[in-house]
Amino acid sequence: MTELPLSSEEVRRQAAAERAAIDASCRGPVLWFLASATFWLLVGSVMGVITAIKFTHPDFLGHIAELTFGRTRMMHLDIVAYGWMSMAGIGISVWLMCRLSRAELIAPGWLKAACALWNVGVLVGVAGLSHGSGTSVEWLEFPPYVPPFFIASLALVVAWTVTSFSRRREPHLYVTQWYLLAALFWFPWLYTVANLMIHWVPATGVVQSATNWWFAHNFLGLWLTPIGVGAAYYFIPKVIGRPVYSYHLSLIGFWTLALFYAWAGMHHLIGGPVPAWLVTASVVGSMMMFIPVIAVAVNHHFTMVGHFHLLRFSPTLRFVVFGAMAYTLVSFQGSLEALRVMNQVTHFTDYTVGHAHLGVYGFFSMISFGAIYYIVPRLTGREWVSPFLIAVHFWSSALGITVYFVGLTIGGWFQGQMMNDPNVLFAEKTAFSEPYWFARTIGGCLMTLGHFVFALSVVLNLLGWSRQKPKARFSDVQRYPGET
Amino acid sequence: MNLSDFDLAVVLVMLASGAAFATAAALALGWAFRTGQFENTQRDAESIFDADEPIGHVTDETFRTSESAEDDHNQAVDNESSQHP
Numbered sequence: 001m002t003e004l005p006l007s008s009e010e011v012r013r014q015a016a017a018e019r020a021a022i023d024a025s026c027r028g029p030v031l032w033f034l035a036s037a038t039f040w041l042l043v044g045s046v047m048g049v050i051t052a053i054k055f056t057h058p059d060f061l062g063h064i065a066e067l068t069f070g071r072t073r074m075m076h077l078d079i080v081a082y083g084w085m086s087m088a089g090i091g092i093s094v095w096l097m098c099r100l101s102r103a104e105l106i107a108p109g110w111l112k113a114a115c116a117l118w119n120v121g122v123l124v125g126v127a128g129l130s131h132g133s134g135t136s137v138e139w140l141e142f143p144p145y146v147p148p149f150f151i152a153s154l155a156l157v158v159a160w161t162v163t164s165f166s167r168r169r170e171p172h173l174y175v176t177q178w179y180l181l182a183a184l185f186w187f188p189w190l191y192t193v194a195n196l197m198i199h200w201v202p203a204t205g206v207v208q209s210a211t212n213w214w215f216a217h218n219f220l221g222l223w224l225t226p227i228g229v230g231a232a233y234y235f236i237p238k239v240i241g242r243p244v245y246s247y248h249l250s251l252i253g254f255w256t257l258a259l260f261y262a263w264a265g266m267h268h269l270i271g272g273p274v275p276a277w278l279v280t281a282s283v284v285g286s287m288m289m290f291i292p293v294i295a296v297a298v299n300h301h302f303t304m305v306g307h308f309h310l311l312r313f314s315p316t317l318r319f320v321v322f323g324a325m326a327y328t329l330v331s332f333q334g335s336l337e338a339l340r341v342m343n344q345v346t347h348f349t350d351y352t353v354g355h356a357h358l359g360v361y362g363f364f365s366m367i368s369f370g371a372i373y374y375i376v377p378r379l380t381g382r383e384w385v386s387p388f389l390i391a392v393h394f395w396s397s398a399l400g401i402t403v404y405f406v407g408l409t410i411g412g413w414f415q416g417q418m419m420n421d422p423n424v425l426f427a428e429k430t431a432f433s434e435p436y437w438f439a440r441t442i443g444g445c446l447m448t449l450g451h452f453v454f455a456l457s458v459v460l461n462l463l464g465w466s467r468q469k470p471k472a473r474f475s476d477v478q479r480y481p482g483e484t
Numbered sequence: 485m486n487l488s489d490f491d492l493a494v495v496l497v498m499l500a501s502g503a504a505f506a507t508a509a510a511l512a513l514g515w516a517f518r519t520g521q522f523e524n525t526q527r528d529a530e531s532i533f534d535a536d537e538p539i540g541h542v543t544d545e546t547f548r549t550s551e552s553a554e555d556d557h558n559q560a561v562d563n564e565s566s567q568h569p
Contacts, residue, residue: 008535012536015535100531172524172528173528174532193497193501197494204494207494238532239542240542251525258509262505313542313544313545314544314547315546384546387547
């Protein structure tokens with residue numbers, strides 16, 4: 001029997017039904033990852049604020065051993081790095097992989113087990129840090145018994161990714177998939193090798209420091225960056241309904257990132273006891289990063305041209321575009337910081353702290369928020385209960401990171417000048433820094449306020465609260481009831 | 485330069501790891517060329533759209549305060565139907 005061609009309405013219904021079925025299949029595992037990430041974001045934010053307050057009020061909570069500066073600082077960093085960003089990144093990646101592969105999520109049990117293992121890892125790690133078992137290796141502070149949880153979890157996620165990818169219905173890879181597949185290949189490799197050479201079979205001498213900064217810098221560059229940039233390459237065109245400005249440029253951006261980023265970490269050791277050629281190669285790698293960054297910046301900007309008015313209506317677009325702009329800024333700043341002449345001023349100052357927060361918060365976290373605002377309603381079938389809450393979240397986060405970044409950048413620059421001047425006492429530098437540290441606390445409080453508002457929206461959505469009459473019909477279940 | 489057995493093992497692990505990384509990248513690039521991933525970039529760029537959420541369709545307007553989003557969508561559906569009866 002000859003099949004009759006489908007009418008445009010039937011084709012539309014089929015596409016909607018396929019998308020709805022994919023979203024329905026992702027519901028459990030992705031929501032588990034995103035809800036866990038949201039919980040850890042709150043805990044990590046509180047630790048960040050406590051740490052910030054201690055800069056201007058050193059005795060604040062100082063009588064509680066678990067909340068002394070050395071421990072809260074480690075807990076803040078590791079909770080947001082592993083609890084918030086990594087879990088949000090995995091959740092977002094899983095949903096994007098299914099959507100872009102046009103394949104329903106298979107083996108949800110693997111991902112739920114991975115999520116449980118990851119949560120146990122963070123919980124055990126936080127308990128270890130609070131009891132003083134931190135390792136003092138930056139970005140790897142969790143005690144050495146924690147990484148096996150994360151590695152086992154990553155193994156499950158990678159196995160799921162490979163299996164899902166092999167069952168995809170869409171034969172061609174969208175650029176986002178290149179980034180996600182790379183991140184899910186790079187990070188397990190980075191994390192395992194770093195733990196092997198630092199904790200389990202420790203390398204001797206400066207090799208440990210080199211491994212430390214190779215890992216720490218690539219945590220942002222080869223884990224968070226590909227997920228963040230990949231997500232932006234999906235959400236900006238998808239929300240505004242316009243293909244990416246130049247697909248060629250997006251591929252150039254991806255492959256040059258893959259080629260150059262891994263070199264960049266050693267610029268953290270400028271002036272340290274490591275071979276000069278190692279640092280120089282890293283500075284060159286950092287300079288070469290201008291290529292992928294400019295490619296991404298040009299592409300995102302020209303994709304948005306003519307559609308900036310949509311920022312008024314779409315929370316996802318607001319967060320993602322903010323994140324994309326922060327990516328350009330932080331990457332330019334990072335490349336320049338790698339130059340020895342710049343580094344001799346900014347190193348060991350709050351300038352670096354401001355830079356790091358612009359990267360992990362202004363860029364990655366903001367894109368993650370935007371992605372979550374897009375994904376969750378499609379998984380629960382419910383519109384966000386209050387656009388006002390989302391607006392409060394956006395403005396408090398945007399204002400918070402701006403105050404934080406500007407304060408520490410200016411303060412850090414002058415700190416560097418003062419530390420390079422042998423006539424300036426260290427105490428004078430400390431006194432000079434106080435207003436900038438106060439700005440850090442204000443910025444941190446604003447961001448934390450936004451996080452609690454964000455968490456409230458997520459919890460209400462998961463509990464079933466929704467606007468009665470959604471203005472924007474995102475849900476295929478609502479549009480075509482019974483199709484799925 | 486005298487390397488201990490341990491240092492030598494570390495160097496070998498790093499070299500093998502780096503070689504595996506480079507090989508994986510080369511294999512990925514080879515696979516991409518072999519399967520024609522770079523042949524029709526226009527189509528790839530448009531692959532995130534479908535008949536229900538086509539190019540030109542805005543997919544997130546949570547901040548819209550009027551019924552205009554729904555009206556816009558209905559208008560788009562009507563236009564589509566009139567062009568392809």
